[in-house]
Ligand SMILES: Nc1ncnc2c1ncn2[C@@H]1O[C@H](COP(=O)(O)OP(=O)(O)OP(=O)(O)O)[C@@H](O)[C@H]1O
């Protein structure tokens with residue numbers, strides 16, 4: 001049957017070609033004959049060929065975007081048609097290394113039954129393109145003169161309505177439901193190969209969760225509520241005619257949790273993360289292609305945006321220009337961003353190119369996207385980049401104070417109080433310490449627990465083991481907190497020393 005379906009489709013194409021030929025007959029062929037035969041061809045075609053087909057290509061016409069319908073069909077066929085296929089292929093799935101991901105091999109045909117109708121599916125391999133067509137490809141190993149892979153669905157033409165109104169929409173619905181529940185989240189980064197940029201990805205399971213993020217509780221709840229409201233605001237955005245996207249600027253000193261917060265956001269929303277490295281992008285056109293190849297329900301991150309040299313070409317920033325260049329002149333990894341790209345955006349990524357995705361024309365391409373910019377130096381950023389509306393929320397990640405410390409102590413040592421808490425609270429108020437430093441001090445090093453660990457192993461769950469475990473934890477907490485006090489005192493002494501006026505030879509403070 002499969003073969004005959006293919007033949008019918010082939011026959012249909014041949015007839016179509018014949019029809020085309022006729023419609024282009026030279027003038028000297030009698031007009032009337034030409035007209036009669038041309039109008040007969042479609043009729044003949046529909047008499048002889050009872051089948052129709054739909055192609056679902058892996059990439060869209062312009063190759064800018066992956067065709068999600070292709071992914072939906074892959075997932076559907078994997079779940080419904082594998083039993084009847086003989087040519088399969090296996091890959092290691094992202095989720096579990098023990099679980100191979102089985103899918104249809106190229107050219108394997110399978111038949112699906114839907115509401116009594118038969119559907120023939122085939123995954124067609126890449127094929128050579130007819131001469132003359134040129135499409136720029138950004139995909140690895142994908143050459144410009146090839147058609148991408150595609151699924152071909154063949155069905156009887158009396159089922160056309162069923163296919164378009166019920167069968168294909170059901171495939172999409174199932175895919176959406178499945179991806180929402182058990183999809184492996186991915187972390188993407190842009191990569192340049194043979195002068196072309198594309199995304200590469202790895203499975204992403206960030207350990208950070210909001211409940212272990214140490215920061216002001218009220219602020220944290222506000223952020224979570226904001227994210228939740230965003231996720232449910234599809235109708236609102238379309239009602240007010242705004243692109244469904246949101247921008248966050250996370251700023252604060254190194255080690256205060258900006259990257260950790262991004263992981264917590266991704267966990268909370270279940271979104272993929274695109275970590276955009278602007279330094280490897282040549283110009284706005286490439287940036288545009290990368291943005292267009294991001295998926296919905298994603299967080300697009302540009303870390304350390306202050307490290308991007310802002311070379312202003314407009315008059316309004318002339319004064320600041322010299323200072324910016326001077327500050328960054330020795331950093332060769334910087335990408336130059338020009339504010340005005342109207343006349344000259346061929347060789348550079350420009351600020352307006354970047355902004356057109358955050359807020360401008362291109363921001364409407366795709367939906368449910370969150371932009372996160374991070375910086376250690378908020379004061380160095382161009383106001384155009386961070387003005388409200390572009391970056392909807394500015395979140396300060398600050399040094400570790402007592403409240404944040406208590407959260408870290410709870411997650412790292414599982415304690416809520418200790419005799420050293422008072423002293424630690426006071427020291428944290430006096431000196432600026434990052435959460436990264438405090439977190440590092442709170443990691444048990446097991447200095448004096450070697451013997452206890454051995455005993456615990458030997459006891460293997462005996463009743464006394466529980467008590468011993470608690471003693472061990474308590475000791476670890478004592479050690480960590482004592483270590484933290486020591487570190488903070490050393491820092492405080494160093495700070496006081498650097499702030500003290502210089503001494504003369506008699507040990508007296510010199511007058512300035
Ligand atoms: N608010 C926080 N809550 C819990 N842990 C934190 C927090 N901030 C920092 N940490 C700890 O410090 C480590 C470094 O933090 P992180 O990388 O998020 O800092 P950052 O602000 O992104 O720094 P940088 O500006 O250098 O990129 C984290 O892996 C985490 O262990």
Ligand SMILES: [Mg+2]
Nearest residue numbers: 258259260303
């Ligand atoms: Mg970071």
